[in-house]
Amino acid sequence: xxxxxxxxxxxxxxxxxxxxxxxxxxxxxxxxxxxxxxxxxxxxxxxxxxxxxxxxxxxxxxxxxxxxxxxxxxxxxxxxxxxxxxxxxxxxxxxxxxxxxxxxxxxxxxxxxxxxxxxxxxxxxxxxxxxxxxxxxxxxxxxxxxxxxxxxxxxxxxxxxxxxxxxxxxxxxxxxxxxxxxxxxxxxxxxxxxxxxxxxxxxxxxxxxxxxxxxxxxxxxxxxxxxxxxxxxxxxxxxxxxxxxxxxxxxxxxxxxxxxxxxxxxxxxxxxxxxxxxxxxxxx
Amino acid sequence: xxxxxxxxxxxxxxxxxxxxxxxxxxxxxxxxxxxxxxxxxxxxxxxxxxxxxxxxxxxxxxxxxxxxxxxxxxxxxxxxxxxxxxxxxxxxxxxxxxxxxxxxxxxxxxxxxxxxxxxxxxxxxxxxxxxxxxxxxxxxxxxxxxxxxxxxxxxxxxxxxxxxxxxxxxxxxxxxxxxxxxxxxxxxxxxxxxxxxxxxxxxxxxxxxxxxxxxxxxxxxxxxxxxxxxxxxxxxxxxxxxxxxxxxxxxxxxxxxxxxxxxxxxxxxxxxxxxxxxxxxxxxxxxxxxxxxxxxxxxxxxxxxxxxxxxxxxxxxxxxxxxxxxxxxxxxxxxxxxxxxxxxx
Numbered sequence: 001x002x003x004x005x006x007x008x009x010x011x012x013x014x015x016x017x018x019x020x021x022x023x024x025x026x027x028x029x030x031x032x033x034x035x036x037x038x039x040x041x042x043x044x045x046x047x048x049x050x051x052x053x054x055x056x057x058x059x060x061x062x063x064x065x066x067x068x069x070x071x072x073x074x075x076x077x078x079x080x081x082x083x084x085x086x087x088x089x090x091x092x093x094x095x096x097x098x099x100x101x102x103x104x105x106x107x108x109x110x111x112x113x114x115x116x117x118x119x120x121x122x123x124x125x126x127x128x129x130x131x132x133x134x135x136x137x138x139x140x141x142x143x144x145x146x147x148x149x150x151x152x153x154x155x156x157x158x159x160x161x162x163x164x165x166x167x168x169x170x171x172x173x174x175x176x177x178x179x180x181x182x183x184x185x186x187x188x189x190x191x192x193x194x195x196x197x198x199x200x201x202x203x204x205x206x207x208x209x210x211x212x213x214x215x216x217x218x219x220x221x222x223x224x225x226x227x228x229x230x231x232x233x234x235x236x237x238x239x240x241x242x243x244x245x246x247x248x249x250x251x252x253x254x255x256x257x258x259x260x261x262x263x264x265x266x267x268x269x270x271x272x273x274x275x276x277x278x279x280x281x282x283x284x
Numbered sequence: 285x286x287x288x289x290x291x292x293x294x295x296x297x298x299x300x301x302x303x304x305x306x307x308x309x310x311x312x313x314x315x316x317x318x319x320x321x322x323x324x325x326x327x328x329x330x331x332x333x334x335x336x337x338x339x340x341x342x343x344x345x346x347x348x349x350x351x352x353x354x355x356x357x358x359x360x361x362x363x364x365x366x367x368x369x370x371x372x373x374x375x376x377x378x379x380x381x382x383x384x385x386x387x388x389x390x391x392x393x394x395x396x397x398x399x400x401x402x403x404x405x406x407x408x409x410x411x412x413x414x415x416x417x418x419x420x421x422x423x424x425x426x427x428x429x430x431x432x433x434x435x436x437x438x439x440x441x442x443x444x445x446x447x448x449x450x451x452x453x454x455x456x457x458x459x460x461x462x463x464x465x466x467x468x469x470x471x472x473x474x475x476x477x478x479x480x481x482x483x484x485x486x487x488x489x490x491x492x493x494x495x496x497x498x499x500x501x502x503x504x505x506x507x508x509x510x511x512x513x514x515x516x517x518x519x520x521x522x523x524x525x526x527x528x529x530x531x532x533x534x535x536x537x538x539x540x541x542x543x544x545x546x547x548x549x550x551x552x553x554x555x556x557x558x559x560x561x562x563x564x565x566x567x568x569x570x571x572x573x574x575x576x577x578x579x580x581x582x583x584x585x586x587x588x589x590x591x592x593x594x595x596x597x598x599x600x601x602x603x604x605x606x607x608x609x610x611x612x613x614x615x616x617x618x619x620x621x622x623x624x625x626x627x628x629x
Contacts, residue, residue, distance in 0.1 A: 075526065101528030114377050114518040115573035120285040125516055129528025135289040136576075146285060158285055181527070217389075 011051075022217045023051040023185055027083035028073055029065075043071050046083060047243035049236055053215040056207065058228035060252075061238030062262055067221045068189060070238065074219060075187050076100045087185055101129035105178035107171075107188040113162055119173045120158045123148055126180030148179035152206050168199030175203070179210065185212075188220040192227060200224070204231045225278045229253060237261060249276055288574055296571055300584035304359070304516075311355050311595040312347055313604070319343050330534055353493070357484050358594045359495050361553045362563075364545040364587025367504050369560020371542040372579055374514040375535060376436070378444050379565070380623060383546040384557030385448065387455030388428045393479040394458050394549035397422020414492070418499075422547030428454060429543060454520070456628050482556030482609035484594050492552065499548045503541040504583060509535045511575040518573070520595040556590070558607045558616020563589050565623065 025282055030044040044066040044112065051057045059067045072078045074085055079093040086092070087103055095103075105126070113122075126148065127141040138264065150156045155170040157165060171191060188207075192200040208231055211218045222228055228235060236253040237245045239261045245252050252258075253276035255268045265281045310325055331352075365383060372381040372388075383389045398422025403413055423510040432454055436447025459480055466476045478486070488496075513534045516524040521531050549556070567581045590608070593615070597608040 066473055077522065077525065097525050097530050098528040101526060106523075106526040114374075115568060117573060120287075121574070124285075124287060125527055128512060128516060134288055142287055144405060150471065195533070259551060 001208035019214060020052040021050050022053050022088055023057075023074070023094055023219070024086040025049050025070075025074065025083075026086065028070075028080045028085055029082045030069055030073055030078060031081050032069070042066070042069070043240045043241045044073070047238075048083075048234070049243075049246045051217045051219065051234065053217055054211050055233045056211050056218040056220065056231055057234045057236060059219065059221045059236045059238060060223075060225065060228055064240070065238040065261075067238050067239040069241075070236070070243075071187055071189055071219065071221050074185075075104060075106050098129050101181060104185045104187060104221070105181040105183035105185055107174055107178050107186070107191055116161050118158075119149070119154070119160050119162060119165070119176075120145060122162055122173055123158075123177045123180050126177040129181060144182065145176075147178050148176040149173070151179055152176045153202075165248065167194050168196065168202070171195060171199070171203060172206075179214075184217065186216045186218045188218070190223065192220055192222060192224055200227060207231065225253075225258070229276045229278065230273075250274070253278065288576055292459040293577055293580070296577060297580050297584060300581055300588065304584055304588050304591070307591050307595075308355055308359075310356075310451065311591050312351050314595055314599050315351060316345070316347055317343060319347055323347075337368045350487075353487055354594065355591055356493055357488065357496075357552060358591040360500050361484065361495075361549045361556065362559055362586040362588070363504075363583040363591050364500050364549040364586070364591025365556060366563040366582045366589070367507060367558040367560075367579060368542040368545040368549075370564040370575070370582045371507050371514070371538045372560070373564060374517055374575060375441060375538050375542075376433070376447060377518065377520065378447055379559065380444070380448055380620065381451075382558060382561035383425070383549075384555060385431050385455075385544075385561060385619035385620070386451035387453075387458060388432070388451075388543070388546050389550050389555035389557065390455045390458040390462070390480075391428025392547045393424070393555050394438040394462055394465075395420040395422070395427075396546070396551045397462060397479060398424070400526075401469060413488075415495075417546055418495075418551040421551040424545055425546040425550070426540065426543040428458070429539060433539075477607055478554040480555060480609075481607040481613070482550075483597070483605075483607040484553050484590075485605060486552070488552060496548055496552060499544060503544040503548075504579070506541040507538055508576075508579050510537055511579055514538070514575040515573075554609065556612055558612045558620065559586055559590055559593075561623075562616050562619050565619075579613070 025048055026249065027046045027048055028044070029046045032042040047070060049057070050122055061067050069078065074078050074092065076095065078093040084091050092100065092104070123145045124137055124141060127137060127144065130138070131141070146155070146158075151160055152172040152175050154169065154176055157169055157173055162170065165173070175191070191203055195203065204227055207218055207220070210216055232249055234246065236243060237252050237257070245257070251269050253268050255266065258268065258278065259266055267279045267281060269277045269279070271277055309324070313319055313321060323341070323343060324347060327347055331336050331348055360387070369382045372383065372386060373379055396417045399416045403416050404412070432447065432451045435450030435454070438441050438446055462479055463476065464477070513524065513529045516527045516529050517531070517534065525531050563585045564578065564582045566577055567585050571577045571581050590612070593611045594608045597606050597611045600606065
C-alpha cells in the first residue's frame with residue numbers, strides 16, 4: 001500500500017503497481033471560516049493516502065471529524081488549502097466540472113427532485129457529461145443506462161416514478177446514475193443512511209462486485225464500523241479534522257484506538273473471515 | 285426507456301403551433317366588430333402576398349392594422365413571459381417562481397418608467413432613445429432578480445418560502461414607488477394600470493415588432509443552450525455540478541436571458557402576471573419536465589394563453605375592454621393558491 005513496500009519489489013512489478021495507483025491524496029488540508037478575519041471554524045489537517053483500481057476505501061470517524069469535507073475535497077467541490085489530490089495524475093480541483101464528471105461520480109445522501117421524473121430519465125442524466133448540452137441521448141447512452149440499472153439489480157424500476165419508490169430502491173437508482181457516468185472514481189457519502197439492514201448489505205455487496213468487475217476505485221464515508229470492516233480494503237480514520245491512521249481494517253480496528261476516537265467503550269473480535277467485528281458496550 | 289428524440293419534439297411543437305393558429309384565427313375574427321371568416325382569409329392572403337394596398341374595407345383595416353399587430357404582440361409577450369417563468373422555476377428550484385410573483389416584472393416596469401422620465405433630458409440619437417425603455421426594463425428586471433435571489437438565501441441555501449415572500453414584498457415596494465412617480469410626475473408615461481396590470485392595446489412602431497421578435501429569439505436561444513443543464517439543476521446546484529454542469533455559467537446565462545425576456549415583455553405590455561407561472565406547469569403536466577421539450581412548448585403555450593386571454597379581455601365587456609393582466613390574474617391567482625397548497629410542505 002505504501003510506496004516503500006512497492007519499491008522493495010522488483011522494478012517491473014513496482015512500476016505496474018505504481019500505475020495502478022489511481023487516487024492519490026497528498027498532504028491535503030482545508031480550513032473553513034465564516035469570516036476570513038476570524039480563526040477557522042473547522043479544519044482538516046494534512047491528510048495523505050492512496051487508492052488503487054478496484055479498491056474500496058472507507059473514511060471513518062465520529063461526527064465533525066472532517067469525513068465529509070475530505071470527500072468534498074476528493075470530489076473537487078472544494079479546493080484544498082494546501083497539498084493536492086491526483087486522479088490518474090491530474091489535479092482534481094483544476095479540472096472543469098464536465099471533465100470531472102466524466103471521471104468522478106458522487107452519490108449523495110439524499111437526492112430530491114423538484115418535479116417528478118422517471119427512474120430512466122434520472123439514470124440518463126449520468127450521460128450528460130459525455131455529450132454536449134444540446135444533443136439528444138444516443139442509442140449508446142440508452143444501452144449504458146440500461147446496463148447501469150441492471151448492474152444494481154434495478155432494471156424493473158426503469159419506468160417507475162422516482163417519488164414513488166422506496167428508499168432502498170431510490171438509492172440503487174442513484175447508484176445506477178453514478179455508474180452511467182462510467183467513472184474511474186466512485187464517491188459515496190453515507191450511502192447506507194436511512195436504509196434497512198438488508199438494503200445496506202445489498203448496496204455494499206453491489207459496490208464490492210462493481211469495484212471488482214469494473215475496476216472502480218470507491219471511496220465511501222460511513223458511520224457503520226462493521227460494514228466498513230467487512231467491505232473496505234483500506235480505512236482512513238479521522239478525528240477532529242485529523243487523519244489518525246490509514247491502513248487495512250485489521251490494522252485500524254484496535255480497541256484502544258477506536259474507544260479513544262469514538263469516545264465509547266467497545267470490544268473488537270476477529271471472525272472466521274479474518275475481518276474485525278466491533279461491539280459497542282453501553283453502560284460499562 | 286423512451287429518451288427524447290428530435291422527431292417527438294417537433295411533433296409536440298407542431299401540435300401546439302396548430303392550436304396557436306386556431307387561436308389566432310379566433311382572435312382575428314372576434315372583437316367589437318365581427319368579421320366573417322371568408323373576408324378574414326381574403327385580407328390575410330393579400331397581406332401575405334404584399335398587396336396590402338388592395339384591402340379597402342373598414343373591416344379589413346381593423347383586422348390588419350389593429351388586431352393583427354396586437355396578436356403578434358400577444359404571441360411574443362406570452363412566449364417571453366412563459367420562457368422566463370420556466371427558467372426562474374428551474375434556476376431558483378421553486379415551482380411557484382414567475383416574473384410577476386417574484387417582483388421582476390415590477391422591477392422592469394419601474395426601470396422602463398425611469399427610462400421614460402430620463403429620455404427627454406438626454407441628448408441622444410432617436411434610435412438609441414427608442415432602445416432606452418427596453419434597456420431600462422431589462423436593468424430593472426436584472427436588479428430585482430438579483431435582490432430577490434439574495435433575500436431568498438438562508439445559510440447558503442435557497443429557501444422557497446423566504447424567496448417567495450421576498451419577491452412579494454419587493455413587488456409591493458416597487459409598485460408603491462411606481463404609484464408615487466406616476467402621481468407626482470406628468471408626461472408621456474402611459475397609465476398606471478398599464479404598468480401595474482399590463483395590457484396589449486398600445487400599438488407599436490413596425491420596427492419595434494422586429495426588435496421584440498429578434499430579442500425574444502436570441503434570449504430564448506441562449507436559454508435553450510442550457511436546457512439539459514437545467515434538468516440537472518432541478519436536483520440542486522451541487523448535484524448538477526457533480527454531473528458536469530458548469531453551474532455559475534448556466535446561472536449567469538439564464539438570469540441575464542430571463543431578465544432580457546421579462547424586460548422586453550414589460551417594456552411593451554406592462555406587468556402581465558401569472559402567464560409565466562401557469563403555462564410551464566400545464567406544459568410540464570402534458571409533456572413532462574425535460575427542459576429540452578419544456579422550453580419550446582412553454583413558449584408556444586404562453587403565446588396561445590396570452591392571445592386567448594387578450595381575446596377575452598377585448599370581448600367580454602365589449603365595446604370597452606379590460607386589462608389583459610386582469611384576465612390572467614383572475615385565472616392565475618387561484619391556480620397559484622392551488623399549487624401553493626399542493627407543493628410547499
